[in-house]
Every structure is written in C-alpha cells, then in structure tokens.
Amino acid sequence: MDRTHIAALIVPTQSAPDEKSPGGATDPLAPIAGKSVLGWIVDAALGASVRRIGVVAAAPSVAVRSEIAARSDEAMIEFVTPTVDIAETLTYAIERLGSELTLRDTTQVLLLPAESPQIESSELRTLIDAHVMSGAAATMLLPIEVENELATDPVIVRNDVGEISSILDTSVEQTGIMCIRAALLVPALRRVVVPSWQSGAPLVEIAGVLEELGHKVDIIERSAPITAIRSAATRTPIEMGLRDRIINRWIERGVVMPDPRQVSIDETVLLGKGVTIHPGSVLEGSTIVGDGAIIGPNTQLINASVGSQAEVPHSVVRDVEVATREQLPAFSVRSAISR
Secondary structure, three states, X not given: XXXXXXXXXXXXXXXXXXXXXXXXXXXXXXXXXXXXXXXXXXXXXHHOOOOEEEXXXXXXXXXXXHHHHOOOOOOEEXXXXXXXXXXXXXHHHHHHHOOOHXXXXXXXXXXXXXXXXXXXXXXXXXXXXXXXXXXXXXXXXXXXXXXXXXXXXXXXXXXXXXXXXXXXXXXXXXXXXXXXXXXXXXXXXXXXXXXXXXXXXXXXXXXXXXXXXXXXXXXXXXXXXXXXXXOHHHHHHHHHHHHHHHHHHHHHOOOEOOOHHHEEEOOOOEEOOOOEEOOOEEEEOOOEEOOOOEEOOOOEEEOOEEOOOOEEOOOEEEOOEXXXXXXXXXXXXXXXXXX
C-alpha cells in the first residue's frame, strides 16, 4: 500500500510526570534498552513505511535529537515544541511535514503516544491498512475487555450483548493509537475542551467528536493494554518486554544462549554469526561481537569490540577491543581508562 499520504505525529498522551520523581526512571525521553523512548517509537513508524514523522516533545536532549536525526536519511523527521494550545501545536507539526497534507482527503495521520516504546511496526501496519481500506474518518487501536474481575486496567466497555456499537461506548483512560483523516484532525481537536498539554492529547475524545458529527469511527481491538512510562513501576515491565524482544530476535538469527533469561542486550549491540552468550552476561552500548565469539558467563561488555572466535569469560570490557581468537583470562578488567 502507498504510504506517501501517511504522516505520523508522536504526541504526549499522559499527564506530565511527577517532577519530584527520580528523572532516570520516569523521564519518557530517557534511554531504555539501549535507545531513547522516542527512538523506539520512530523506528516503529519507519518499520510501518511511514516517511513523514513529527515529534512533539518539550526540550528533548541533544543526545535524543542526535539519535533521531540519524534516521533522517530514511524519513522527514521534525521536532515541534508543544505550545499551550494542542490544536495549534498539531497544526504547526503537520505544516512542518507538508502544507499540502491537510488539503488531500486521502492523507491520514497516525497519532502515536510518546510514552509507549513497546509499540511494534506490525501493529501500525495493520492499523493503517485497516483504516484506509474501511474509509473511516478515524480508527483506534484499543485494548479488549479483560475478563479477570481483579483486573484494574480501564478497558473497552461493551453493551449487554457484548458488542461495541460505537467509540462512545468505550471507557478508556489509558493509551490508545489512532489513525485519522488529516483534514479532520484539527477541526475535531478544536471541539474537544482541553486547555493545554497538561493531560496529553485526548485521542478517545477526538474520535468521539467525529462520531457525534456523523463520521465513521472504527475500533481495532488489542489483546493487552498499551501502557505508558509514568513511573519506575511502569517502566520496568516495558523495558523487560523490549529486552525480551531483542533477545528473541538474536536467537532467531542463530545466536546461542543457554539461558536467555539471564542475558541482557541493548538494541544498539551487533552480534555476528554463531555467537554464544552464557548466563550473567550484559552487552551494552555500541558493542560489536564477531562471528563465533564466546561471551561469558558473567561478563559485561560496554562499547566493546570483540573479534571473531574470541573468548571473554567472567570479565568486564569497556571501550576497547578484544582481538580475533584472543582468549581473555577469567576475571579480567580491560578498559580505555585502565590502559
């Protein structure tokens, strides 16, 4: 499907985090599993073949901007600082991506939560395709109802016969994902009474306004909530899920891990063919491991370069190289500083 008329806006959808909380755990722009939260979301959009991406974020760090800018050869990526008025901010963001976007009735805008790095490109492709094929004004990806009575997550509420007859039948306070006709986004936003970004972009309310005006709004059900990073407690399970995704991808590519539950690999790490990683090993940063190397057990590699067929057991290697076929003695500490 042609994606030239698809743009994505990454927007805050939650209230601002508690400023008194430790920044490393709650900052939605902080690194997680090897790259920034925004980096994960941008990559999900790129994986869905979206090539115009606007990022609405207050004061992202130089590091985050540089990381995102590195992807600019694949897409047009624009940073926009949120103003007090949400509609004004998104109007400006769309104009930065192309003033002609809102003039085409075929242009769609994908609204992505800025606090949810676990979103996968496959989900976005499914959402975009279903939305375009249906001809709906908006389509939302939302969690299905949880049958467990002990569950506390807000979910879609159905009528007495178990049907979702409209978006107005939903009770969703958590994060969703929306694909909306570009020409309708700003007019719908201006009908939603939201004074500022303090509570985030009101996606369900936008869809509700469209439906009240007689437009078709569809829902795609998701099997689990789209959680957001708001605290250390919400960050931990999201990071665990991202790291599991990384581990599984490397196992599928032939990397041997006798106990993957005891291995941690950043998204930025590169592994060669036939690599073995034993339990207790942590690979971080820009680490590169050559073909057939054996890492661990209980080894930490930080921005390290390990040559093919090398062995690195019970050691710490930081910012330096381990030569091809080198057998590092157990309990070694090798770093640029120590040299």
